[in-house]
Amino acid sequence: MSSIDEIKESFDQTQPLAFYYPTVPSKTRDERAVALLSHFKNSIILMEKPSHNNASDAKAFKSLLASKSINVDRVMIGMHSPLHPSRKVLKEQVSKHRDAISEVYVAFNYPKDPIDKDSKRTYDKNVGGVMLDLGVYVFNCI
Numbered sequence: 001m002s003s004i005d006e007i008k009e010s011f012d013q014t015q016p017l018a019f020y021y022p023t024v025p026s027k028t029r030d031e032r033a034v035a036l037l038s039h040f041k042n043s044i045i046l047m048e049k050p051s052h053n054n055a056s057d058a059k060a061f062k063s064l065l066a067s068k069s070i071n072v073d074r075v076m077i078g079m080h081s082p083l084h085p086s087r088k089v090l091k092e093q094v095s096k097h098r099d100a101i102s103e104v105y106v107a108f109n110y111p112k113d114p115i116d117k118d119s120k121r122t123y124d125k126n127v128g129g130v131m132l133d134l135g136v137y138v139f140n141c142i
Contacts, residue, residue: 004035017043025052030061037070044074051077 011017017040023029033045052058065072094101 004032007036008039011040013040014042015040019043019045021045021047023048025050025057027057030064033075034064034068034070037065037074038068044076046076046078049077 019033019036019040021029021033029047033047037043037045052061062072065075
């Protein structure tokens with residue numbers, strides 16, 4: 001499906017649906033999430049972390065939800081990696097070959113400048129820095 005309108009036309013408005021919206025924080029994502037939750041009153045939505053790029057954007061989204069009478073509990077922010085098809089295959093292979101596995105090596109790319117001390121996603125202790133931002137993917141895989 002390629003549009004919100006197509007989704008609205010394809011499902012009964014009263015169905016309890018769980019939407020998955022894997023994209024970085026943006027005003028467009030917030031508006032589309034609200035459109036889905038407004039139309040499908042019995043549904044929830046999972047959006048990729050981080051919820052927003054700053055506190056004021058997060059507060060604006062929460063206010064938007066409230067203005068449309070959408071309970072914030074219908075919105076979940078989390079990691080999408082457990083939903084990837086490759087995760088199921090990886091778990092099957094690990095189970096099948098468990099006795100042959102003696103160690104696990106994980107390489108991870110972080111496309112930010114590690115020297116830039118102004119990079120909040122890398123160094124800001126208030127939001128967790130790189131380990132809270134990306135480290136969870138590595139540990140979640142283990």
